[in-house]
Amino acid sequence: MNLSNNTVNDIAKNAAIVTPQYDRDNTKIGIVHLGPGAFHRAHQAVYTENAMNVAGGNWGICGVSLRSATARDVLAAQDNLYTLAILDTAINYQVIGALKEVLVASEQSPQVIARLVSPDTKLVTLTITEKGYCLGADGRLDLTHDDIINDLASPSQPSSAIGYIVHALKQRKASAIEAFNVLSCDNVSGNGDKLRRAVIDYAAQIDTHLAAWIQTHVAFPNAMVDSITPKTEDYTIDSVSKAIGARDEWPIQREQFTQWVIEDNWQGARPAWDKVGVIFTSDVDGFEKAKLRLLNCLHSTLAYAGSLAGFETVFDVTNDDAFYQFICRLANDEVIGSFIPPKELDVEAYSKEIIARFLNPEIRHLLSQIAWDGSQKIQMRVLPIIADNIALGRSTKLLSLSLACWFEFICRALKESRDIVDPLAEQLINNSALRSNDCGEVVDAFLAIESIFSAELAHNSDLRSQLVNSLTALRNTTNITDINLVVEKLC
Known part of the structure; x- marks a missing residue:
């Protein structure tokens, strides 16, 4: 059988495999994640899964791939469920259900914007690498970057992560919808500060009042992430599928150790990450x-x-x-x-x-x-x-x-x-x-x-x-x- 909503209950009969412990069908999407690659699925999505297992909450994730359709197409066939294999002297398995939807921005831009503007969305997270911030050598937004040039010429049809974030915040401000917070999960020093600089610089090119509103209402916490996530190979798919008793076409693997440290300058709601190992601190x-x-x-x-x-x-x-x-x-x-x-x-x-x-x-x-x-x-x-x-x-x-x-x-x-x-x-x-x-x-x-x-x-x-x-x-x-x-x- 294939991994899906219809088979996860059968998989759960194996006590050695952890499956979602919350009502996945009725859990709303509260997080939009830009860049749903291997590290996100093995790290932030797992922390969110575990937080919902412990404390519930409407923290389902919409993954947004800016260009590639691979994640959407593979995961959609299995209801966006996938398996995490934790590699240690003994290998443990967990079926992850936090990722409820995957969109491709280059093909589904209106749906992406609608999800970002939705009042249910409280948080935008990113793993897009430092290149995706479109910063110049001086640490400010690179106004000569091709994506930024294109987005500023047509702000309602963005292609960059920065363009999507600002356009969505502009619509939320205009509709009196509370701003979402923005959390970088990239392995970059001062990632929140750098992302904040890029977003505010971009917003200032469109509307200085919008830039000021973002400065006041949006938190950009710095964060540190750590966990080794080896590439999924063909043997990974075969061994994981055999272990859970269902075909999983895109499992992920990770070492046992994992760490997530987030600056405690939060505004508004967040998942119960503090109950599942995330450290909130003033000293990232x-x-x-x-x-x-x-x-x-x-x-x-x-x-x-x-x-x-x-x-x-x-x-x-x-x-x-x-x-x-x-x-x-x-x-x-x-x-x-x-x-x-x-x-x-x-x-x-x-x-x-x-x-x-x-x-x-x-x-x-x-x-x-x-x-x-x-x-x-x-x-x-x-x-x-x-x-x-x-x-x-x-x-x-x-x-x-x-x-x-x-x-x-x-x-x-x-x-x-x-x-x-x-x-x-x-x-x-x-x-x-x-x-x-x-x-x-x-x-x-x-x-x-x-x-x-x-x-x-x-x-x-x-x-x-x-x-x-x-x-x-x-x-x-x-x-x-x-x-x-x-x-x-x-x-």
Whole structure:
């Protein structure tokens, strides 16, 4: 049988599979989500599903795809139901019913606008990536962006997410309908602030009174999201369908860990997300910093050090005792304590939970992918920790080793004529000093890249010395698989 409203009750007879616990047929749509891709269906839609299971409410979701019809066409055939497979040592399954409707804006614009203007719609959420905000380098709306040019020329027939939001708010204002709130769920720092800037800049081009009304009546909370969501493959469809006893043509899979942190500046109603694990806080920045410094710093460290040692995935390298000890020591000795965590976060427990995530055998996260764009990533994930530790008089020896692993990763790629996936690839390739066997010359060449290193770090003699020692230790250790031998030489 196929997954549908007619078969979900049969599926529910299997006590191991969670199915909707609320009256789905009579639940109204209260959320319009722009960009109903894999992450939304595995993250925000699941939190909303669980909130309705616990507390009810009219929080059904209308997913709006701006262009692609795939989600609509596949999910409509199964009454917009789909299965979430939670990947861990044991795999758990949940049928999700929160997504009640999927529209395609490029084909169904009037229906999309009607749904956005409906008084039942209390919230608009988005996962459209930062590109969808149509911002320029100065952080303001890019008025030369093709979509913005087209939308401003014909505001009642928008094509961009920004155009749809503003047009709907304009109609709600004119009809004296309460404004909806707008919540970005993109993995972008300051996502609410950026989205707010884009929406208000756009509205100001149409009507300054509308822009002022939006500023007063619409909340744009910042938010942080986290959960690894592997791509749905053919084997995913087959294995999930077998597990639930019904054919599901578009299930989704996700690791057990999931996190959603939202700025608590809300206006109006919202689902009972606080009852199902969502954290409302005044310090989203603090949570983002914790994620960058623990999850992302450790990820990048493993990507470069693990690749040098010949490992392929995060699980493989973390499952090695020496590397496990190394990243635990890095987290405990030099990352925790480099920043003030939010009051709602137990940073030691969070650190342990992150490392436990790396040991999930069901998640195949390639080190080679994490290693991409290192010149950008280390500026967010490693260098701020080094700078803060220097200012605090704390150790940076292990962080210097992490940074030296990126140096050596690039150097080996150059010497072996392998491709470098990095925005500075051409500059790195043309820097002959990076092929040198002199560790001091290599370190100086990297530190001289002004787009990566601040003058304060580049001219810090202690940091330079640690980097030279770390790179030397890496090159003089026959088998980097035993990373502890390298650490012993440095500490």
